[in-house]
Amino acid sequence: MRARIRDLATFLPPFLQAHRRRRLAQRLPPGPLQDFLAPPLPSPQTPLEDCVFAVVDFETTGLDPRRDHVISVGLVEIRRLAIPLAGAWRALVSTPRALPERSTVIHGLTDDTLAAGEPLETVMAALLRRLQGKILVAHHARLELGFLQRLCRQLYGAPFICTWLDTRELARRCLGGSEFPPREAELRLFNLRRRFGLPDYTAHDALYDALATAELFLALLAELNPKLDGRLKDLRPHTG
Numbered sequence: 001m002r003a004r005i006r007d008l009a010t011f012l013p014p015f016l017q018a019h020r021r022r023r024l025a026q027r028l029p030p031g032p033l034q035d036f037l038a039p040p041l042p043s044p045q046t047p048l049e050d051c052v053f054a055v056v057d058f059e060t061t062g063l064d065p066r067r068d069h070v071i072s073v074g075l076v077e078i079r080r081l082a083i084p085l086a087g088a089w090r091a092l093v094s095t096p097r098a099l100p101e102r103s104t105v106i107h108g109l110t111d112d113t114l115a116a117g118e119p120l121e122t123v124m125a126a127l128l129r130r131l132q133g134k135i136l137v138a139h140h141a142r143l144e145l146g147f148l149q150r151l152c153r154q155l156y157g158a159p160f161i162c163t164w165l166d167t168r169e170l171a172r173r174c175l176g177g178s179e180f181p182p183r184e185a186e187l188r189l190f191n192l193r194r195r196f197g198l199p200d201y202t203a204h205d206a207l208y209d210a211l212a213t214a215e216l217f218l219a220l221l222a223e224l225n226p227k228l229d230g231r232l233k234d235l236r237p238h239t240g
Helices: 002-011 014-027 032-037 101-107 111-115 120-131 142-156 167-175 189-195 206-224
Strands: 052-060 070-079 089-092 135-138 163-166
Touching: 014 032, 032 120, 032 142, 052 120, 052 142, 052 206, 070 120, 070 206, 089 120, 089 206, 120 142, 135 142, 135 206, 163 167, 167 189, 167 206, 189 206
Parallel strands: 052 135, 135 163
Antiparallel strands: 052 070, 070 089
């Protein structure tokens, strides 16, 4: 029951989430999560060109954040509505567990590859540092958020709270006005990229998928508002 009540906090209004975030930052000991929570959430009135987005992708051993594990992280930034590749980052997570064969087939990472990765605590600290003060963007973002919630509770004993956007939801908004609403398969990352005339990339590599999501995000912004003169609130961001 406690877990269910705790998870309901995800659906608090943004101003209550901001208050909860401040309280958590004051209560936590110094460390990566306190540093991440300390800055205020981005204002909904921020012009889009002034927003800094962090586009994230995880490769995992499965789709259940309660029992599966993050094994690779990719991140690219969007600043001034452009993607500075100098900010691109990729990390492998070492794991003492043997990888399931099904996941190795999908992402191509093996036990030997991950043996050269970094400890989870090191990768999470680096990821939180790169997310600080930014708006998180991901495709089907609830998966990444589910893992971030579990890992922050596991490592730091507190939840992950941020402002976030889901390119899958934005695509549904973009395409929802057509005579034939998109089917679920059409909302997959690489199918959407083809629909918007973007080139194919290697799939199931965390950094390439983050870059692919970032490019799709910019294409969706241009589709929703060709002048790109909107504000963050126009994208209906979530907080949680």
